Every structure is written in C-alpha cells, then in structure tokens.
Amino acid sequence: MPVRSGSRPIPSVGESPGAPVVVVYDTEVRAAGQWKKAPRLTVHLDRGDPSELTELGWRSDGGAEAVVAFDDGMTAFRGHRRLADGSSEDYRGVECERWSDLEGTREDRVRVFATEEDRDGDGGDGTDEGRLSLLLDDGRGAVERVTWRDRRGTFASLALRRTAPPAARGTVPVAVTKVVADAEYRRAGEVAANLLDAGRGKWLAFESTATLDFVLPEPTAVTAYRLTAANDYRDRDPRDWRLRGSVDGHTWITLDSRLDQAFPQRHQVREYAVANSTPYPLYRLDIGRNWGRQPETQLNRVELLTTDDAELVGTPVPVTRVEASGEHWSAGEVAANLLDAGGGKWLTFSSTATLDFVLAKPGVVTAYTLTSANDHCSRDPKDWVLRASQDGLTWVTVDRRSGEMFTERFLAREFTTSVTTPYARYRLDVTANAEGVGEIQLQGVRLVMKRNDDRSTTGQEFSGVLRDEHGPTVGYRGRTVAHEVVRRRVGSPDGKHPAAGFRNRESRAKLDRFRDAALARGIPADDVERWLGLARPCLVLASDVDGPVVGHFGTPVMLPPDVALPRLYDVPVGELSDDPSEEPGFEHLVATLDLGALPEGVTNLPLPPDGRLLLFAWPALEASEDHSCTSGSVVYVPAGTMVEERKVEYDYEPDHELGDVDFDGELRGELRVRYDVSLPDYENFNGDPLLEEHPRAEELREVWADVRADGYWHKGPQLQLGGYALDAQGWGDPVRGCAYAAGDDGPRLKNWALLAQWHPGMYNLESVTMYWAMSERDLAARRFTGARVAMYAH
Numbered sequence: 001m002p003v004r005s006g007s008r009p010i011p012s013v014g015e016s017p018g019a020p021v022v023v024v025y026d027t028e029v030r031a032a033g034q035w036k037k038a039p040r041l042t043v044h045l046d047r048g049d050p051s052e053l054t055e056l057g058w059r060s061d062g063g064a065e066a067v068v069a070f071d072d073g074m075t076a077f078r079g080h081r082r083l084a085d086g087s088s089e090d091y092r093g094v095e096c097e098r099w100s101d102l103e104g105t106r107e108d109r110v111r112v113f114a115t116e117e118d119r120d121g122d123g124g125d126g127t128d129e130g131r132l133s134l135l136l137d138d139g140r141g142a143v144e145r146v147t148w149r150d151r152r153g154t155f156a157s158l159a160l161r162r163t164a165p166p167a168a169r170g171t172v173p174v175a176v177t178k179v180v181a182d183a184e185y186r187r188a189g190e191v192a193a194n195l196l197d198a199g200r201g202k203w204l205a206f207e208s209t210a211t212l213d214f215v216l217p218e219p220t221a222v223t224a225y226r227l228t229a230a231n232d233y234r235d236r237d238p239r240d241w242r243l244r245g246s247v248d249g250h251t252w253i254t255l256d257s258r259l260d261q262a263f264p265q266r267h268q269v270r271e272y273a274v275a276n277s278t279p280y281p282l283y284r285l286d287i288g289r290n291w292g293r294q295p296e297t298q299l300n301r302v303e304l305l306t307t308d309d310a311e312l313v314g315t316p317v318p319v320t321r322v323e324a325s326g327e328h329w330s331a332g333e334v335a336a337n338l339l340d341a342g343g344g345k346w347l348t349f350s351s352t353a354t355l356d357f358v359l360a361k362p363g364v365v366t367a368y369t370l371t372s373a374n375d376h377c378s379r380d381p382k383d384w385v386l387r388a389s390q391d392g393l394t395w396v397t398v399d400r401r402s403g404e405m406f407t408e409r410f411l412a413r414e415f416t417t418s419v420t421t422p423y424a425r426y427r428l429d430v431t432a433n434a435e436g437v438g439e440i441q442l443q444g445v446r447l448v449m450k451r452n453d454d455r456s457t458t459g460q461e462f463s464g465v466l467r468d469e470h471g472p473t474v475g476y477r478g479r480t481v482a483h484e485v486v487r488r489r490v491g492s493p494d495g496k497h498p499a500a501g502f503r504n505r506e507s508r509a510k511l512d513r514f515r516d517a518a519l520a521r522g523i524p525a526d527d528v529e530r531w532l533g534l535a536r537p538c539l540v541l542a543s544d545v546d547g548p549v550v551g552h553f554g555t556p557v558m559l560p561p562d563v564a565l566p567r568l569y570d571v572p573v574g575e576l577s578d579d580p581s582e583e584p585g586f587e588h589l590v591a592t593l594d595l596g597a598l599p600e601g602v603t604n605l606p607l608p609p610d611g612r613l614l615l616f617a618w619p620a621l622e623a624s625e626d627h628s629c630t631s632g633s634v635v636y637v638p639a640g641t642m643v644e645e646r647k648v649e650y651d652y653e654p655d656h657e658l659g660d661v662d663f664d665g666e667l668r669g670e671l672r673v674r675y676d677v678s679l680p681d682y683e684n685f686n687g688d689p690l691l692e693e694h695p696r697a698e699e700l701r702e703v704w705a706d707v708r709a710d711g712y713w714h715k716g717p718q719l720q721l722g723g724y725a726l727d728a729q730g731w732g733d734p735v736r737g738c739a740y741a742a743g744d745d746g747p748r749l750k751n752w753a754l755l756a757q758w759h760p761g762m763y764n765l766e767s768v769t770m771y772w773a774m775s776e777r778d779l780a781a782r783r784f785t786g787a788r789v790a791m792y793a794h
Contacts, residue, residue: 022110022135023074025093029081039139039259041093043074044110046133051150058136059145064260066091066138083260097403110135111460113478132478140260156476158464171305174220179302182211195302202230204298212285212302219247219279220306221313222255226271228301229263235292237263238299242288243272244410245280247341252284253371253443254411262291267300275414277314277367277448278341314367314450318360322445325354325643338445345373347441350645352558355428357447362390362422364449365398369414371444372406378435380406381442383549385431385596385610386415387640388423395427395640397610402548402597405434410443427640431594432549436670438556507677511535514679514707521703523696531679531700536604538723540674541591543716547673551593551612553717554667558592558643559614559635565646566616566633586648587616587632588663590758590770591671591719596639602675603722605753606780610639613784615719615756617770620658621793629741632789634755634772636782657764666762667717678723679704682733716761725754725771731792738773738788751776755787768793 022044029038045053052074057067068079068091075095082088115130136143147157181192183205192212194201203212222245229237240259244252256274263270283304290297307313324335326348333347335355346355365388372380383402387395399417406413426447433440466476511532518528541550557565566587596610607613617632637643650658680701694700708726720726725734739745739752755772771790778786 021098023095024097025077026096027091027093027138030090030092031087035092038091040096041139042135042137044133044135045148047115047154048131051152051154053148053150055147055149056136057147058138058143060138060141060143064140064262068093083262111480113460113462113480115476115478117466118475153469155467156464158462158476160460160462171224172308174222174304174306175217176304177215177217180213180215181205183207190298195299198301200231200300202298202300204230204236204296206295207297208290208292208295210287210297212287214283214285214302214304216281216283216304219281220304221277221279222274222283222304223276223307223313224271224273224305225256225285226269226301226303226305227263227299228303229266229268230298230300231266233292233296233298234263235290235294236296236298237291238287238289238297239291240287240289242286243274244284244286245276245278245412246282246284247280249282251443252286252410253278253280253341254408257408257411269301271305276412277316277414277450278369278412278446314448317363317365317447317449319447320358320360323356323358324348325352326350326645333441338442341444345441345443347373347379347439349439350556351433351436351438351440351552352556353430353440354642355430355445356392356642357426357428357445359424359426359447362424363447364422365417365419365426365447366450367414367416367448368399368426368428369412369444369446369448370406370442371412371446372409373441373443374409376439376441377406377409378433378437379439379441380434381430381432381440382434383430383432383594383597385429385639386417387427387429388419388421389425389427389640390423392425397596397639398426400596402432412444414448429640431597432552432670436552507537507675510677510707514704517707518700518703521699523699523703527694527696528700531694531696534679536678536723537602538676538678539599539603539721540676540718541593541671541721542674542718543669543672545672545674547675548597549670550597550673551591551671553591553669553671554663555589555648557589557614557646557648558612558637559646560637560641560643563635563637565648566635568618568630585618585650587618588650588667589648590615590617590632590667590717591756593671593721598721599673599675605722605755606776608636608638608782611641612637612639615758615772617758617789617791619661619760619765619768619770619791620656621768627737627741629738629773629788629790631791632770632772634774634784634787634789636784661762661764663762667760669716671719676720676723678720679708680724681705681708682725682727682731718759718761720757721755723754725757725773726769727792734771734790734792735773738771738790739775741790742775742786742788744775753779755779 022042025041025043027038027041028035030036043053043056052072053070055067055069057065059065064081064083066079066081068077070077076093078092080088081091111134113132113134115132117130134146136146143160145157145159149155176196179192179195181203184191185204185206188204190202190204192203195203195212222243225243227238239261241261242254243256244254246252255276256272258272261270285302287297319339322335322338324346327334328347328349331347333345335346337344338346338355368386370381382404385397386399388398389395398419399415401415404413428445430440461477461479463475463477465473467473515528515532518531519525543553559565568585568587591614593613593615595608595613598607614635614637615632616635619631681704727734735752735754744752752773752775755774757772758770760766760768769792771792772787773790774784774787778784
C-alpha cells in the first residue's frame, strides 16, 4: 500500500485543531509476512469541540480488537489487530475519502449520544451535559468498546450496550419446508434437519466448508437470520459465510456476506440483518471457513426471519418495460432480462449507459436493488444517478452514487432514494464502470416501495471514563438521542467533499508560499495582499491525481439524436485550407464532464448542477491564427436527456499535422479532481485596467509563475476548470481575446470568464494550449453556444 508522504499543515493560531469530519481509510493487514487488502475503516468522533485523534482502540462484539496510531492530520495510521481466536496481525491504512456533511440520507449511520460527565468526580449531582457523535466501522460488525486519545490530550474509554427502543418493530420466523446439507454426520444423528428445531441437537459436517439449502413453502423476503453455536469445540464454528437467495436453484444471488464472525460462548445466538426486499423460495448458507484447522463444521440452529410489517420489507414496483441505450442482442443479453430474477443478464458495449424503467402506473420508489452479473467485475457499474420523471422529458435526481463496488458475482446491493412523490418513469444513468472498460452489465434491477420506520433502529448507551488534558478522570455516560446519516457529497471548500479540507489547505498553503516569496523579493505587503485578493478557486482535472472521477478524456461521443456533431462551420470554407472546396472537418472531443459529480463551489463558475458538458476543439496550428476564436465548441446535455454514441471518422491528408496525432491512443483516461487556486498568469496586461494599474503586477506574476509551476503539471492531458488562463506565449489573456471576438468590449469584458483550458501533453501537440471562454451571462443562462475557443501555440 502506498503511504502518503508529508502531512497536513498544522493549524495556525486561532484555527480549530480538527474538524467534525468522517475519514475513510483503505486498509491492509499483514499475517505470515504478507500484506493483504482488508475492509475499509470509517472513523468519526466529535464531542462538539473537535480535535484530531492520535490513538484509537476498539473491540467488536465478535471479540476482535484493534489499536491504531494516526499521523498528523489523520491521513494514515498504523497499528495491530487481534482476532477472536487470539491471533494477531499488523494493521495499516491510508485515507481515501473525507466527508464533513452529516445531513441527508445515506447508509453510514452516526450514533448521536446525549452525554453526562461527573465533574465532581464522585458520581454525585455535579454533572456537565454534552453530546457525542460516533461512527466506527471496520467492516467486522458492531463495536462494544472504544478508547481514544486526541491531540488536545483528552482520553476516554467507553463500553457500549444496545438498548431496546420503545415500540420497536420486530421480526418473525420464516417457515422452512426442509434443509439440505452437502454433508452431515448421520451416524450420530447430527443432521441438517436439527437446524430447524429448538432442541439441543446439532448439525455436524466433517468438512471445513459447507452448504446448507433452505426450501420455503412460498417465496419470502428474508430480512434477518440467526445462527446458534453448537455445544462443543469452538474450532468447528463458522467464521466466514454468505447468505444467498435463488428463484430456480441455479442462479444464486448473494444477499449478505460475513467475515471473521466468532461465537465465544457455547449455544450463543447471533442475529444478522439483511438488506433484502426480494422474496425467494430458496436460500443458501454458504460457509467458506471455520475457526479451526480440522475439517469439522457445526451449528446448533439456523433461523430465517422476516420483518413483521410487510410495508417495511418493501413491495416491488411493477415495471411495464425497460429501455436501454444499448444491448447485446446477438447473445440475448438484453435489458428485459433485468426484470426476470431467473433470466440472463443485460450487457452493453459502452462505458456509459442509461436504463429507462416505464411503470404500469406512477409509483413511489423508495429503494432499488442492483445485482452484479456473472463475469468480469470490470463491467460493474461504479458511478450512477437515478432520476425520476412524469413525462420522460423533465427529470429530477433522486439518488446519486459514486465509487460503489460489487465485491463478488451475483451480489445484490440495495440503495435508498429521496422519492416521496409518485413518478411514471425512472432512469438509471450509469456514468462510469469499475475499470473504465467499454462494457457495462447487470444481472438485475429491482424497484421497491417500502415505508421507513426509525423505531426499528436499536438504541445504544455507554458508560466509561473521561479525562481532559491533565484534569481528573471523571465518569462519562450517554444514551442515543438520534441517528444521523452521513451523506457523501461533493461541495465547497468548507467541507462538502471527501478530503476537501485537506486539498483546500493545500491551496491556502500555496497562497502562503506565494506571499512569502513575494515579500522576500521586497514587494510591499499591501501590494501583495491586493494581488492575493484576485485569487480564484479552480480545479485541475487529470488522470494521475487521486480525487473523485468526474468525467473522461476523449471518446465516446455521446450526444442527443437531434444534436449535430460540431464542425468548423463558423470558419469560411477555404479559410484554413489551400483547397477552397474542402469541407470543414469534425472537431475532436477533448473531454466529457459529469457536472453532477463536480465539486460545487470550488471554482468561480456558475455551472449547472447536473448534466454533461462536452468540450470540442480543432487543435491544428493554423487555428492559432483564427482571431474569431472558433476553433472549438461546447455542448451541454441536460440531465435525463437521451443520448446515443456517435462514431467519427477523421480522414486527414497524409501531410496534415493532425494526421500524425494519436487521439484515440493518447487522449484517454478518467478525469479526476485536484483542488487548486489561480492568480493572473499572462505576461501581457494590455487592455486590462485592473492589472495595468497595479504597481508591481509584472513582478507578482513572475512570483506566481514560479509557485504555480510546482506540482501543476501532470503526465498526459490535463484540464483546468475555472480560474485564470495560463498564457505561456506572452500573447495576453486569451479570455479577453475571446470576448473581443464575440463583440464584447468595454465594461462587458469583465463579465467573461475562463471555462476551461487544455494542455494536451500529446505528441505533435506539445506546444498547444486550448481555451474555452464564455460570458457569465451566457453561462448563467446555459447558452453554451455562446462559448468561444482560442488556441495558443508556438
């Protein structure tokens, strides 16, 4: 695992030494000298006066324990884990996401406690009331004990217990006709049928893995199950298993997966929840490993359960038909299969796709299930948007997901939506797959209507001790008063995007380096601060940064059927060619941006909140002499618009400079986000009164050019979204040139902004920079046909 070098900047005086953030880590464990991937670790702890953690320890209710130490900024940790069987392993992790928005509805719950501290130290009436919000998830079950130290010197140790909420909803047993095991100990009467009885009899198989198939009298949605350990030998207890469902006994859908589960006591009962709303007639408990080294696996009882309120389980929303942007007809892998639980799969040969579900009548879809197909995990959806519409023309976003993973084949995952109104159509818009290949597939999609009921949530309470810095150790207790849910959002620098605070601290550090360098050159502080007042936030988009994916370079070209491929129509025929009869060619697609995935508020641009933006260009060198700034175009595709892939053939003459450019080979890859900041960066200030009147403008631009160059350039193509244009040729601000070409001058010049700039980093285009610019009035009105595109080259 790569370890991130450096650390976060230490907060300045007056700045909070922490933030109420949720940090997610990619983790690894080492046993027998080999590092291997482990489940992600999610950490959030806030007592109302946030501070970064330095140490954290916890124990799960299965008996496993972990202790870790964090680096500055909590960007990484190292420590060790002890499993329930007593074995230990090294444990390490590196931050992969960071969130700060604790509102909305998503899957990762934050427990919120009303707390009391015995400030008299004797448990008397002298108490301080407070609040603690806690999320600690290592992928291995609920936590029963937590200990931490933070950078302020606070120490705490808590023991957590479940409490039964008032009027809690319950579960009821599911009737089972019979259970069939792939192995059992018939000679001793320790057979699979014992699993259905409440007595002391058990099931035993002389195998280290085992399969138990449960046959139901009628299809039922299993939403929980209980396993009861047998009477002897903990080594025989199941450790890893999957619960699967099937409609035909051939295709099995994984509904729940567990690792390293332990039963410390004999005849111990453990219950597991299942996110499932599909009724299956067959269920399978597939045990992959036990706790011992012997081929012996046993259980005392298995109970399948369902929620006692059918409306909480959920009912399928009837779908009349499903329409796909593409299908594999010749193999029968068509969209209609998605509605047949026992049918084949759907496959399309494209890296993006849309699926439109037309309902029999308008319905409220409060949840939906996606099931991965049989092969090639690279084809799994990773990023998608679920939209709803009454008429098929106007669409609203009801759920958005990014970075999702299907860890195995035929895995069913359920997701919730924000829908409260009946809609006639729903659209699943898949914007990226797992590995960027040109294929997307699914085994099934199920739309569900269910009623949420917060009373079904089990409460918690804790008791323990707390010591602030060098103060006395006092009693500390609390009880849950709410369950907040962490919403994964992209957003502004104040913390609405994973790791936004870190990246924006880097931007602030960049401005600090500029300030220090300018002052070191003897530039008066007032002049430096005046120049810093011009700073604009921007985004750098490249394939080799570690931010979220927000689009892709190059093809495929996905446009609505009624939108023509951009050509150089604004250039008179023959102006750029020696042959007046030559028809202007198609522009090249440089990049497609998913505006809904872009961080909000981290550029100076009033971009639409969703939809796609396609940037086209014709980067031939003679276009740099085109003073009409028409060497490219911008196409905006509103969210929910049906699109189709366009195939483009470029038939350049052998001696044409673009004929030697490998657009298909070099203009490829994901667009990933890196936060940045921008200051004026063009050598010629002519015509810009704001900069011409600054007494030290040229010196300050030179200082910024040195600071900006450190870490700005990336291997291969890169885009900058927003900010100031970079003029490496000394020709002046290309944005002003675009404004002049559009007929805007005088006061209207200041209303133009850089939309994007592209550094190709490609063979035969090394000296080229393309600039897309627009007036802010056109940008606000979404009139992207008003964009002008300039090219600088030498």
